[in-house]
Amino acid sequence: MGFPVTRPRRLRVSEAMRRLVRETELNAGDLIYPVFVTEGTGVVVPVEAMPGVNRFSVDTLLSEVERVVAVGVPGIIIFGVPAEKDEAGSGAWAADGVVQRAVRAVKERFPDLLVMTDVCLCAYTSHGHCGVVQQGRIANDATLEILARTAVSHARAGADIVAPSDMMDGRVKAIRAALDAAGYHEVAIMAYSAKYASAFYGPFREAADSRPQFGDRRSYQMDPANGAEALLEVALDLEEGADIVMVKPALAYLDVIYRVKKRFQRPVAAYNVSGEYAMVKAAAAHGWVDEQAVVLEMLTAMKRAGADMILTYFAKDVATWLKEK
Numbered sequence: 001m002g003f004p005v006t007r008p009r010r011l012r013v014s015e016a017m018r019r020l021v022r023e024t025e026l027n028a029g030d031l032i033y034p035v036f037v038t039e040g041t042g043v044v045v046p047v048e049a050m051p052g053v054n055r056f057s058v059d060t061l062l063s064e065v066e067r068v069v070a071v072g073v074p075g076i077i078i079f080g081v082p083a084e085k086d087e088a089g090s091g092a093w094a095a096d097g098v099v100q101r102a103v104r105a106v107k108e109r110f111p112d113l114l115v116m117t118d119v120c121l122c123a124y125t126s127h128g129h130c131g132v133v134q135q136g137r138i139a140n141d142a143t144l145e146i147l148a149r150t151a152v153s154h155a156r157a158g159a160d161i162v163a164p165s166d167m168m169d170g171r172v173k174a175i176r177a178a179l180d181a182a183g184y185h186e187v188a189i190m191a192y193s194a195k196y197a198s199a200f201y202g203p204f205r206e207a208a209d210s211r212p213q214f215g216d217r218r219s220y221q222m223d224p225a226n227g228a229e230a231l232l233e234v235a236l237d238l239e240e241g242a243d244i245v246m247v248k249p250a251l252a253y254l255d256v257i258y259r260v261k262k263r264f265q266r267p268v269a270a271y272n273v274s275g276e277y278a279m280v281k282a283a284a285a286h287g288w289v290d291e292q293a294v295v296l297e298m299l300t301a302m303k304r305a306g307a308d309m310i311l312t313y314f315a316k317d318v319a320t321w322l323k324e325k
């Protein structure tokens with residue numbers, strides 16, 4: 001039944017027609033806005049490689065979150081940038097740590113906003129790795145208890161969702177057990193399940209001051225060449241109790257998003273990471289691409305691939321654009 005009987009262009013003749021048959025819709029409700037919080041008061045420090053993104057102290061963060069809430073973005077994910085680091089990363093689970101204070105302040109002021117926290121050690125350790133270092137290696141099992149303690153401290157502060165991004169084996173199970181033992185049955189886990197050792201995290205490491213001081217993250221984050229392995233990571237995390245699984249980065253990994261959604265049919269998050277943001281910002285600043293059009297196309301593609309939600313530094317802008325349309 002080819003041409004002339006079948007004419008796909010019939011369904012593209014007008015905006016009303018295109019809208020009628022549109023398969024994928026991007027909504028403000030799909031978006032999660034990442035924020036960086038640091039010590040002090042009155043702090044707003046721009047992140048050079050991420051125009052429009054700043055590090056905030058807890059007080060200025062509240063004004064930023066107010067803007068996020070005003071445009072209808074349902075959730076934020078908080079990254080801590082502590083003033084002091086040590087070998088063990090002890091700032092990660094401190095009851096009065098920067099993330100814990102930020103969570104309390106945000107939940108008090110905006111109780112309906114979903115507050116997520118990144119659970120990792122890299123911003124808190126002097127060596128900048130995501131786990132405990134023993135004999136120059138990242139020790140998997142010794143890290144689990146610390147991650148669990150960190151997650152519980154976030155839950156105690158009021159986090160709705162904890163998001164482990166360290167890529168240690170077995171961390172979802174350890175975190176779920178610790179949350180349940182502490183009575184936080186309703187705190188959900190969004191696991192960075194298929195997290196690749198990616199060059200696209202460059203600008204984030206400036207923002208979070210979390211660059212590894214020796215070596216790289218390839219002994220724990222995934223090899224970008226692997227797709228089937230992502231399905232194993234996701235299967236394990238779901239078995240261990242993950243409520244939402246994430247693929248990160250997003251743009252260069254749409255095939256992974258697609259495979260994960262197709263295989264497991266569980267909530268999938270895509271992380272539109274710092275390097276993806278920086279590339280668009282840089283090209284748009286030169287007038288080489290239309291920022292709004294490119295961003296909407298990219299995020300729509302992530303949803304078309306199978307993502308249910310997207311973590312993106314464009315969340316505020318996208319929600320604003322969608323409102324204007």
Ligand code: PBG
Pocket residue numbers: 118120122130165166200201202203204205210217272273274275
């Ligand atoms: C912490 C973490 C990273 C990102 C999110 N959580 C950096 C890394 O693994 O080096 C990257 C986010 C981004 O690039 O936007 N482990």
